[in-house]
Amino acid sequence: xxxxxxxxxxxxxxxxxxxxxxxxxxxxxxxxxxxxxxxxxxxxxxxxxxxxxxxxxxxxxxxxxxxxxxxxxxxxxxxxxxxxxxxxxxxxxxxxxxxxxxxxxxxxxxxxxxxxxxxxxxxxxxxxxxxxxxxxxxxxxxxxxxxxxxxxxxxxxxxxxxxxxxxxxxxxxxxxxxxxxxxxxxxxxxxxxxxxxxxxxxxxxxxxxxxxxxxxxxxxxxxxxxxxxxxxxxxxxxxxxxxxxxxxxxxxxxxxxxxxxxxxxxxxxxxxxxxxxxxxxxxxxxxxxxxxxxxxxxxxxxxxxxxxxxxxxxxxxxxxxxxxxxxxxxxxxxxxxxxxxxxxxxxxxxxxxxxxxxxxxxxxxxxxxxxxxxxxxxxxxxxxxxxxxxxxxxxxxxxxxxxxxxxxxxxxxxxxxxxxxxxxxxxxxxxxxxxxxxxxxxxxxxxxxxxxxxxxxxxxxxxxx
Numbered sequence: 502x503x504x505x506x507x508x509x510x511x512x513x514x515x516x517x518x519x520x521x522x523x524x525x526x527x528x529x530x531x532x533x534x535x536x537x538x539x540x541x542x543x544x545x546x547x548x549x550x551x552x553x554x555x556x557x558x559x560x561x562x563x564x565x566x567x568x569x570x571x572x573x574x575x576x577x578x579x580x581x582x583x584x585x586x587x588x589x590x591x592x593x594x595x596x597x598x599x600x601x602x603x604x605x606x607x608x609x610x611x612x613x614x615x616x617x618x619x620x621x622x623x624x625x626x627x628x629x630x631x632x633x634x635x636x637x638x639x640x641x642x643x644x645x646x647x648x649x650x651x652x653x654x655x656x657x658x659x660x661x662x663x664x665x666x667x668x669x670x671x672x673x674x675x676x677x678x679x680x681x682x683x684x685x686x687x688x689x690x691x692x693x694x695x696x697x698x699x700x701x702x703x704x705x706x707x708x709x710x711x712x713x714x715x716x717x718x719x720x721x722x723x724x725x726x727x728x729x730x731x732x733x734x735x736x737x738x739x740x741x742x743x744x745x746x747x748x749x750x751x752x753x754x755x756x757x758x759x760x761x762x763x764x765x766x767x768x769x770x771x772x773x774x775x776x777x778x779x780x781x782x783x784x785x786x787x788x789x790x791x792x793x794x795x796x797x798x799x800x801x802x803x804x805x806x807x808x809x810x811x812x813x814x815x816x817x818x819x820x821x822x823x824x825x826x827x828x829x830x831x832x833x834x835x836x837x838x839x840x841x842x843x844x845x846x847x848x849x850x851x852x853x854x855x856x857x858x859x860x861x862x863x864x865x866x867x868x869x870x871x872x873x874x875x876x877x878x879x880x881x882x883x884x885x886x887x888x889x890x891x892x893x894x895x896x897x898x899x900x901x902x903x904x905x906x907x908x909x910x911x912x913x914x915x916x917x918x919x920x921x922x923x924x925x926x927x928x929x930x931x932x933x934x935x936x937x938x939x940x941x942x943x944x945x946x947x948x949x950x951x952x953x954x955x956x957x958x959x960x961x962x963x964x965x966x
Contacts, residue, residue: 517682521675525668532667536660544632547648548613551634554584554646562638570638571597578621585618585631585647600645608643611635615650689718705733757784810939812961813851815890816841816883822858823881826866830879834871837862841883845890846961849939854958857932861894861954864929868898869951889941889957897951906945932956 554577562570571588578586578599587598593605599621607616612635617628633647692710699707708729709722764777823839830837862881871877877897884891901909910933929943932954936943941958 517675517678521672524675525671528671529664529668532660532664536657536664539660540657544650547632547650550584551632551646551648555634555636555644558644558646559636559638562644567596567640567642570642570644574598574644585620585633585645585649587643587645589643589645591641591643596642598645603645607633608635608645611637616647618647686718693718693722700729705729705736757781760784810849811851812846812848815845815847815854815892815958816843818851818855819858819881819883819892822855823862825859826862830866833866834876835866835869836876836878837866838878838880839882840880843883843885845883845885847890847939847958848961849958853935853938857935857956858892858894860929860932861956865894865896865898865952865954869896870898885960886957888960890960892956892958893953895948895951895953897948900947900950900952901945903947909945910943929954 558570558573561573574586574588574597577583578597583599585598585600587600587603587608588596589598589608590596593603593608601619601621603616603618607614614633614635616631616633618631619628629649629651631647631649633645635643635645638644689712696707696709708726711719711722711726713719760777760780764774768774768777819841820839823837823841827837862879865879869877869879879897880893880895882893882895884893910929933943936956936958939958941956944955946953946955
């Protein structure tokens with residue numbers, strides 16, 4: 502397909518062509534109306550003048566007879582810029598006037614007519630066009646009074662010729678402008694197409710060009726770039742998860758196989774077989790919990806639970822979840838203090854929020870384990886901040902260095918201090934995914950000593966009002 506053919510098939514060119522056709526029809530209609538109205542005005546003025554002349558001539562005939570009528574018509578027909586006058590007998594014999602060689606049938610009947618005529622003083626004999634009125638007067642005389650309508654023809658030429666040229670220039674300029682605009686539009690689209698093909702070929706770092714004009718193409722490019730960044734992040738996360746699964750699950754799977762192999766090789770009694778089976782079940786449960794956490798994170802990040810969101814009291818959920826951990830905290834020498842007095846209505850999935858909060862409290866208790874004879878405190882509080890519901894989980898453990906606070910929200914990330922403790926490194930990742938699903942935020946802060954995890958969710962509008 503030729504370049505011109507591609508331009509003509511674009512939507513932009515078709516729209517411009519449609520607007521051009523509509524505008525040309527509108528302009529032609531306006532010009533035609535103005536021409537018609539102007540000619541009608543000229544004819545109306547000529548008709549009124551002829552009517553006045555005819556009344557005057559009829560009145561003069563009544564006052565002075567045919568001789569006076571002949572004298573007046575001769576005088577008027579010789580005046581500068583005179584109209585058309587003719588006085589004749591019913592046989593067509595001219596008695597006075599300035600019109601030559603009129604066919605007899607023109608004066609046979611009364612009324613309005615358009616005729617071709619030649620003036621008596623016109624030596625060239627070139628015919629002209631006129632609007633005339635024929636009337637009969639007593640004595641079987643015919644009187645013709647008229648006005649030349651050559652002005653109408655001149656006016657028509659004055660209007661039509663420039664109008665045609667104007668329409669021609671309009672069409673040419675419209676087509677040229679359409680080609681120019683379409684070429685620019687097609688260039689932008691071709692750039693987007695090339696970038697899209699590059700991305701489809703595997704270059705996820707490719708982005709659509711933004712020209713800074715804030716037009717519809719820039720807005721589309723910004724929106725698509727944001728989508729591409731999200732896709733790139735998801736793909737990078739998928740790769741990271743795959744790598745982490747391969748790395749972090751290899752150890753427990755290897756340990757599970759070695760224990761099973763060791764049991765086959767050394768177990769000699771029911772007790773040893775039972776112990777080996779229990780170890781295998783424990784390892785399997787740990788693997789199942791890890792995969793369940795990964796599945797829950799994936800579903801939260803994909804937004805699959807949005808249709809299950811309902812309004813619930815966040816403060817009540819905080820109190821209920823914290824109560825479940827009070828025995829475990831007390832057993833480890835930790836005071837679990839809960840402060841969630843006021844109702845905080847939010848919209849979300851109660852179960853997902855409960856799981857995220859459970860992970861945070863579990864981490865706080867696990868890393869706040871005191872030395873022998875010492876007691877520490879984990880505080881869980883819920884409060885309102887502007888239009889958000891805020892939940893804070895603060896412990897007195899080793900904390901997280903500021904440089905690692907963003908990294909620990911990723912999957913399978915475990916700092917050196919936590920390597921000796923049980924866990925998979927998915928607790929904070931799950932909490933971050935749940936907050937993202939609910940349009941909330943999660944932040945890690947220094948508790949001096951320890952770590953403060955602050956999560957915020959938007960309040961449900963009806964309850965907040």
